[in-house]
Amino acid sequence: MPEGDSIRRVADRLHAALAGKPLTRSDLRVPRFATADLTGRVTLGVTPRGKHLLARFEGGLTLHSHLRMDGAWHVFPVGERWHGGPAHEIRAVLGTAEHTAVGYRLPVLELIRTAEEDRAVGHLGPDLLGPDWDPARAAANLLSDPARPLGEALLDQRNLAGIGNIYKAELCFLAQVTPWTPVSALPDPEATLPRLAAAAHRLLAANVGETHRRRNTTGSRRPGQELFVYGRAHAPCLRCGTPVREAPQDGRPTYWCPRCQSGPTA
Incomplete structure (x- = not known):
């Protein structure tokens, strides 16, 4: 399972690729959220919380993911062939005009209200790399x-x-x-x-x-x-x-x- 420093690097890559830009592509390949469409929403930011990732979008929505042992997020320039596993292992696709973020084998992927993030990460202690570190x-x-x-x-x-x-x-x-x-x-x-x-x-x-x-x-x-x-x-x-x-x-x-x-x- 990735350590907190690795998750911070993943969050930084996703943030650099998505933040401040409207999504031109949105595909959540999990049954519960398969019909959810984030296309057109601007990504406000991607931040880590311990080993969790929180991608926040305008309209008060957050995509919460956790990599556990095998999950991974990869960022590709538009037009570059994706690599990170077979297509059937893809759980999420978030695209802008310049980049596509692809989540592979994500065991935890849920779309929640940003105001309700504590339901997903409120149990965590102080984050070693976060502003709440104590x-x-x-x-x-x-x-x-x-x-x-x-x-x-x-x-x-x-x-x-x-x-x-x-x-x-x-x-x-x-x-x-x-x-x-x-x-x-x-x-x-x-x-x-x-x-x-x-x-x-x-x-x-x-x-x-x-x-x-x-x-x-x-x-x-x-x-x-x-x-x-x-x-x-x-x-x-x-x-x-x-x-x-x-x-x-x-x-x-x-x-x-x-x-x-x-x-x-x-």
């Missing part, structure tokens, strides 16, 4: 369930919106605890959690512009050293040389260094 509130949300493993708490979008499995593993490494460590078992959690939330914000913000390079949390540009532990099972830890370990947490592969990170494991 590290103190995010830390309080994480601390609200002290017995919960830190890795699970970081992935819960109700606590803070935008963290995926990659940043979960990297943040636990930076906190020097395993992802299975209960929130309450962190060293001085009331001080540690705001720092961890602030670190999450810095990492995502730093990677928003990384369109041609791999996501980076280490600061190193050496190939294979962009991430501390994620995807590095059996490779030596970049800090201590101990082989990185991997095990599932809540059905997802999770990585940690058994020497640099203390706490329970799977």
Whole structure:
């Protein structure tokens, strides 16, 4: 599932292609909204909310989408052949005089009233890359369930919106605890959690512009050293040389260094 920085880049591409222009083409290929026609409406903007995308149109309408594991939005100049999957996987087409945005394999696609967006995204915690970002509130949300493993708490979008499995593993490494460590078992959690939330914000913000390079949390540009532990099972830890370990947490592969990170494991 894309992380918050990836969704921000998708939103920026859609916004650049559609915002301020009337739609010349509108095709929502889901049964519930197949008869909806947005043609002629001006796109007011496309904005991310955590891992959700909100495309707002004049007349008080919002197209809400979520990519989950396999979804994708692609933007093509008019006349360019579309690519991103077979035609039967297309769920949405939004076109202007210059560009066409095509949504493939979108598991969530709904047309809602802009005034009712909270119905779709109101449950989310503060957005790491949004104007509502509040590290103190995010830390309080994480601390609200002290017995919960830190890795699970970081992935819960109700606590803070935008963290995926990659940043979960990297943040636990930076906190020097395993992802299975209960929130309450962190060293001085009331001080540690705001720092961890602030670190999450810095990492995502730093990677928003990384369109041609791999996501980076280490600061190193050496190939294979962009991430501390994620995807590095059996490779030596970049800090201590101990082989990185991997095990599932809540059905997802999770990585940690058994020497640099203390706490329970799977």
